[in-house]
Amino acid sequence: MxxxxxxxxxxxxxxxxxxxxxxxxxxxxxxxxxxxxxxxxxxxxxxxxxxxxxxxxxxxxxxxxxxxxxxxxxxxxxxxxxxxxxxxxxxxxxxxxxxxxxxxxxxVVPCCSGPKRPHDRVTVTDMKADFKQCLSNKTGFKGFAVPEDKLDVTVPFVYEGKEYTLKHGSVVIAAITSCTNTSNPSVMLGAGLLAKKAVEAGLTIKNSFIKTSLSPGSGVVTYYLKESHVMEYLEKLGFDVVGYGCMTCIGNSGPLADPVADAIEKGDVVAVGVLSGNRNFEGRIHPLTRANYLASPPLVIAYALAGTILIDFETEPLGHSADGKPVFLRDIWPSKDEIQEVEKTYVLPSMFREVYSRIEVRLFIMPHGDNN
The missing domain is CATH 3.40.1060.10 (Aconitase, Domain 2)
Structure with missing residues (x-):
């Protein structure tokens, strides 16, 4: 942010x-x-x-x-x-x-970037209003030209035996990705702690059809996420490690589930991808996510929990606890002190030495005069 x-x-x-x-x-x-x-x-x-x-x-x-x-x-x-x-x-x-x-x-205030360019910053508090405006705006970097009679379109569908409804703003991809952000221990541990607090509060990913993934920039990240005992909570929310380095940020998210893809196309829905990468040009992330927002790893989780970009975190809860109480983002957001304490305890020199010691360097020397 x-x-x-x-x-x-x-x-x-x-x-x-x-x-x-x-x-x-x-x-x-x-x-x-x-x-x-x-x-x-x-x-x-x-x-x-x-x-x-x-x-x-x-x-x-x-x-x-x-x-x-x-x-x-x-x-x-x-x-x-x-x-x-x-x-x-x-x-x-x-x-x-x-x-x-x-x-x-x-x-500096919390913000995201999108829906089509990395330099179109939107404060988190304005995300809901900004996206609604983008729906109506003429086609462009900040517009989708959705007709007025189609603004409230809903498309019901069934995924894995359960009924869902897709709308404009529905999140279908949530990816903690990109070597830049996912090599930062503070934001990665922040995301892990947020996941832990969310699970402990009884929250789950709003819609199970959301394609969630975690692709750290280094194997060291997996090491300290496991050692700090937050990886299990990321995995419970669907953020399993799918690889290392650039994944969803360069369009390697893979296909959406057929029922989701069909619903998007049937209703001409402006579906959303939220990722921690540094590129979100239209068509880059996925051909069916016309809106894509760059966000910090913790915010990727937050929007996945909400299931939509159309949420005001200050006034609307992410979900409800087992006893029915509303859970707001502020209730589970880890403090700077919490993150620093975990980082100090679990990001250790030995981790880097062990992971880097496994790296193999191979040199291929071309014979003199061989230009092929």
Whole structure:
């Protein structure tokens, strides 16, 4: 959610082809994973490079991911000798920039992006109203041109012996995917804790026909999700590991169940895909999901629980507990302290060393003069 706001801000400024370096005391409030995500997504805001200079948190990350202490001493000494090491709280270390743009992190609000482009940001509180408007808008990046008499269309169908109804805004794909977001321990553990709290509150995925999946960016993610005992809850909600790296984000979701596909086509329904990837152009995710929203991994779970994009999380519950009490997203959303405590306990250097030790590197040397 935070990342989408950040990227849209940079797009509005106009940084195409530029080297963007981030500095200032606010950087210390960003985790290394957040910094890496913002840097890795520089193609999304058009920059040639998105750069966060290394600081003590950077060295701590190297230590956390299993690098040898001797190597860390050399890395730190080299960066400091070349004035590439940074204390973000010391303005005297800041270089002279050709242009300085300020962003107040306190103004960032939860948001998604869509329904057809990664830079069309929508605050979570506005998602319901924005989607309704998109249905009526003329065909375009923010419009589907649904006739007024078809806005409330409903299509009943049977899936695995149970009756369901499909409407505009119904979620049919919910995927925690993309190497960028799914290598971030904070958001992945946040999603796992949300799943745990949801199951404990008696919630299930609203509609069993929703195609749910989890494709982490690294095998380490599976390791710490299991060790922290949240994987079982993700699996109970249908978010089983289907592979690693880019999956649904590049259209590898596979076909929808025939009854679902038939219902979408029969009613010309604007069905929705929600994913944690970085691309949502029309037709990319799935030919039958005309609306696709980029969201954080925890929000992917939230919309899967709701079963629709047409929900106001502030005023409408995700579902009801066994005793009939409404359960709101705020009731099960994990706190920052909870996530950090779990991350500190379960994301360990030994995990990275063990997983990376299994990686095989094979070099294929072409014979001299062979151009084939």
């Amino acid at each position: 935070f990342i989408v706001s950040f990227l849209q801000h940079l797009r509005q400024i106009g940084v195409v082809g530029k080297f963007v370096e981030f500095f200032g005391p606010g950087v210390t409030h960003l985790s290394i994973a957040d910094r890496a995500t913002i840097s890795n997504m520089c193609p999304e805001y058009g920059a040639t490079v998105g750069f966060f200079p290394v600081d003590e948190a950077g060295l701590a990350y190297l230590r956390e991911t299993g690098r040898e202490e001797g190597a860390l001493k050399y890395v730190g000494a080299y960066l400091k000798a070349n004035k590439m090491f940074r204390n973000y709280s010391d303005p005297s270390e800041d270089p002279v920039f050709s242009e300085v743009i300020e962003m107040d992190l306190s103004t």
